[in-house]
Amino acid sequence: MADIKESTVEVHPVSFPTDILARISPDLSLQRHLSLGFRPSSRGFEEFRDVIINTGDLTHNTQSDDSAVKTPSNDGKQVLGSCVLKQGDVFVITQITGGIIEDITLSTNDMEMEEDTELLEITEEHSDITKYSSVYPVVEINRGRMGACTDEEMTTSQRLYDSLLHSHILTQNALRVEPGVRITNEDDSVNIIYPDSEKNKEITSLLKPKKKWSYVLYAKIEVFGRTGPVYDMCWNSLMAALQSVKLPRTFIDERATDLKMTVRARGRNAVVMETYNLLCDPNESTNLQLRENCISYASSYGAINLDPEADIANLEETDDVDAPMDEELETKTVLLADIDGEAEETCIKSTISITACPNGRFKQFSVVGGGAKITKELLMRSITLSKQRSSDISLKVQKV
Amino acid sequence: MDAQTGYLENVDGSCLYSLNSTKVISAVTGPVEPKARQELPTQLALEINIRPASGVPTTREVNIQDKVRAIITPILASYKYPRQLCQITLQLLQSGETEPYFHALELIACVNSTTYALVDSGIALKGIALGTTVVISKDNQLITEPTDEILKNSKSMHVVAYMIENNKPSNLLLMDSYGDFDENDILKILEQSEIKVNQLNKTFREYMKEKINNI
Numbered sequence: 166m167a168d169i170k171e172s173t174v175e176v177h178p179v180s181f182p183t184d185i186l187a188r189i190s191p192d193l194s195l196q197r198h199l200s201l202g203f204r205p206s207s208r209g210f211e212e213f214r215d216v217i218i219n220t221g222d223l224t225h226n227t228q229s230d231d232s233a234v235k236t237p238s239n240d241g242k243q244v245l246g247s248c249v250l251k252q253g254d255v256f257v258i259t260q261i262t263g264g265i266i267e268d269i270t271l272s273t274n275d276m277e278m279e280e281d282t283e284l285l286e287i288t289e290e291h292s293d294i295t296k297y298s299s300v301y302p303v304v305e306i307n308r309g310r311m312g313a314c315t316d317e318e319m320t321t322s323q324r325l326y327d328s329l330l331h332s333h334i335l336t337q338n339a340l341r342v343e344p345g346v347r348i349t350n351e352d353d354s355v356n357i358i359y360p361d362s363e364k365n366k367e368i369t370s371l372l373k374p375k376k377k378w379s380y381v382l383y384a385k386i387e388v389f390g391r392t393g394p395v396y397d398m399c400w401n402s403l404m405a406a407l408q409s410v411k412l413p414r415t416f417i418d419e420r421a422t423d424l425k426m427t428v429r430a431r432g433r434n435a436v437v438m439e440t441y442n443l444l445c446d447p448n449e450s451t452n453l454q455l456r457e458n459c460i461s462y463a464s465s466y467g468a469i470n471l472d473p474e475a476d477i478a479n480l481e482e483t484d485d486v487d488a489p490m491d492e493e494l495e496t497k498t499v500l501l502a503d504i505d506g507e508a509e510e511t512c513i514k515s516t517i518s519i520t521a522c523p524n525g526r527f528k529q530f531s532v533v534g535g536g537a538k539i540t541k542e543l544l545m546r547s548i549t550l551s552k553q554r555s556s557d558i559s560l561k562v563q564k565v
Numbered sequence: 566m567d568a569q570t571g572y573l574e575n576v577d578g579s580c581l582y583s584l585n586s587t588k589v590i591s592a593v594t595g596p597v598e599p600k601a602r603q604e605l606p607t608q609l610a611l612e613i614n615i616r617p618a619s620g621v622p623t624t625r626e627v628n629i630q631d632k633v634r635a636i637i638t639p640i641l642a643s644y645k646y647p648r649q650l651c652q653i654t655l656q657l658l659q660s661g662e663t664e665p666y667f668h669a670l671e672l673i674a675c676v677n678s679t680t681y682a683l684v685d686s687g688i689a690l691k692g693i694a695l696g697t698t699v700v701i702s703k704d705n706q707l708i709t710e711p712t713d714e715i716l717k718n719s720k721s722m723h724v725v726a727y728m729i730e731n732n733k734p735s736n737l738l739l740m741d742s743y744g745d746f747d748e749n750d751i752l753k754i755l756e757q758s759e760i761k762v763n764q765l766n767k768t769f770r771e772y773m774k775e776k777i778n779n780i
Contacts, residue, residue, distance in 0.1 A: 292714075292717035292718060293717060293718050294663075294666050294717050294718075295717075316630075316631065319624040319627040319628070320624070320627055320628045320631045322624055323624040323625055323627065323628035324628060327628075327668070327743060328743060330666065331721075331722075331743035331744050332743075332744075332745075333745065459745075514639070525747060526745055526746070526747055527742070527745075527746050527747060527748075527751075528743070528744070528745065529742065529743055530740065530741075530742040530746075530751060531739075531740065531741045531742065532737060532739065532740040532741075533635045533738070533739055534639070534728075534736055534737045534738050534739065535635060535638055535639040535738070536639075538735075538736050538737075539736075539737050541752070544751070545748070548748050548751075
C-alpha cells in the first residue's frame with residue numbers, strides 16, 4: 166500500500182461538453198443542474214414553457230361546387246376544427262374530422278317495439294355515462310421513421326379518449342344530427358329548410374325520417390419534435406381544437422325522405438331497406454356545443470429527490486459559504502413543472518398529471534409514484550400550479 | 566375478494582383473483598432469459614401482457630398494461646436480476662364493468678392478482694403493491710370496491726395503489742382519477758384508500774401465512 170501511495174499517479178479528469186454529458190449520464194447532469202437551482206433547459210423549477218395556440222387555421226369549410234356536396238367522411242380531407250399548439254420546441258397539430266352514423270340504440274324504429282323501449286328506459290334512467298360522448302383520437306408522434314404505432318401513442322390516445330368521456334364535456338345531444346329538408350319549388354328553385362323556427366319545424370317534422378343520426382368526431386393529433394412527455398400538450402391542443410369545431414348542417418332531399426326498397430336477402434326473407442341520402446350543406450354550419458364549465462387544461466409535474474452527492478457545492482470543498490446548505494439538501498424533494506427534455510424524462514420516475522378547469526375543479530388526475538415519495542405538500546403545490554396554468558391557457562385560447 | 570395462488574402449473578407463480586364480478590388469472594414467469602431487445606444490462610426487464618375477457622387486445626389493454634407496469638416496476642428488486650426477464654401475463658375472465666367506458670376495476674384486479682402471483686413465484690420484491698377503486702357518488706358518498714352500476718352513476722372514480730413495506734403503506738404508487746372532483750376529494754380519497762389498502766394487506770398476510778403453514 167505504502168508503495169502505491171508514494172508513486173505519483175496523475176489522474177486527468179475527463180470532461181465532456183454539457184450536451185454529451187447529458188446523454189452519457191443524464192442523472193448526474195440533471196442533479197448538477199438542479200443543485201445550481203435551475204433545470205437543464207435553464208428554466209426554473211416551477212417554470213412552464215411558453216405556449217402558443219392557434220385554432221381554426223387548418224379548417225377549410227366545404228367548397229360550394231357540386232362535387233363537394235357529400236356526407237362528411239373520415240378520410241381526413243374535411244377538417245371541422247383544428248389547433249396548432251407550440252410548447253417550447255414541440256408542435257402539436259390537431260385536426261378534427263367527422264362522420265355521421267345512424268344512431269341504432271335511439272332510432273325511432275326501435276322505439277316502436279315495446280320491449281326495446283323498456284330496455285331503453287332502463288339504460289337511460291340508471292346510467293349517467295351514456296349521456297356523454299367522446300371523440301376518437303389518434304396520436305401520432307413523428308420521429309422520422311415509419312412503422313407500427315408505439316405504446317406511448319396508444320396510451321396517450323386511450324387516455325385522451327377516457328379523459329374526454331369522463332370530463333362530461335361532450336353530450337350525446339350535442340352530436341345529434343337535426344337534418345333539414347331540401348325542397349324543390351314549382352319554379353324549379355331549390356331551398357333547404359332547417360328546423361330552426363316553429364314554422365319550419367312543422368314542415369320538417371312532416372317529412373322527417375324515422376331514423377336518427379349522430380355525428381362522430383375523430384381527432385388526428387400529430388406531434389412534431391417531441392422532447393418529452395406529450396399528454397398534456399395533446400390534451401390542451403384537443404381542447405382548443407374542439408372549441409373551434411363547426412359541424413356542417415345536413416339535409417335530406419324531399420324525394421328521398423320516404424324512399425323504401427325491398428331487398429331480397431340470401432334466404433327467402435325480403436327485407437325493407439330504407440335509404441336516406443344525407444347531404445351536408447356546403448354553406449351552413451353550427452358551432453359544436455360544449456359544456457363550458459367542463460373545459461379543462463392539463464399540466465404535468467415531476468418530483469425528484471435531490472442527490473447531495475451531486476451537489477456542486479459539495480465538490481468544491483473550498484467553498485465554505487455554501488457548506489451549511491448540504492444538510493438541508495439531503496432529503497429534499499423538489500417539484501418540477503412541465504417535464505421536458507431527455508434527462509428529466511428518464512430520471513424522474515414520480516410524475517403528476519393534472520387536468521384542471523379554470524374554476525378549480527379537476528377532470529383528470531394521475532400520480533405515478535415510482536421514484537421520489539409524493540408527499541401531501543408536493544400534491545398541494547402541484548394542484549395550485551395546475552389551476553394557475555389552466556387559467557393562463559384558457560385566456561390564450563379565448564384570445565384566439 | 567377471493568385469491569387462489571398456484572393456480573397454473575407450468576409457470577413460476579400464478580393467481581386466480583376475483584373481486585365482485587371481476588375475475589382475472591395472472592401468471593408470472595421469471596427470472597428467465599430475455600429476448601435481445603428486452604435485455605437490460607443492469608436490471609430485470611419486465612414484460613406485461615393483458616388479454617381482455619372478450620376480443621383481442623386493443624389500445625385499452627395497452628393503457629392498462631402501462632399502468633400495471635408503473636405500479637409493478639418499483640416493487641421489484643430489479644437490480645438483483647441483471648440481464649433477466651420477468652414476464653407477467655394477465656388473462657381476464659370477467660371484466661365486471663362496461664368495457665367501453667371503464668377500466669378501473671380490471672386495473673385493480675390485475676395489480677392485486679399480480680402481487681399474489683409475484684409472491685407465489687418467489688421473485689425478490691422490495692415491497693408489495695395493493696390497490697383499490699374508490700368512487701364518489703352523486704350524493705358525495707365515498708364507495709370503495711364499486712360495482713359496474715355504481716361506476717356508471719358516479720361523479721368521479723379513482724384508482725389508488727400503494728406500496729407496502731414493513732407491513733404498512735409507504736408510498737403512493739398510482740392514483741388515477743377521472744370525473745369531477747376537487748382537492749378535498751383527492752385528500753379524502755387518499756385517506757380512505759389507505760385504510761382499505763391496510764385491510765387488503767391484512768387479508769394478504771393471512772392468506773400467505775396460511776399457505777406457508779400448509780406446506
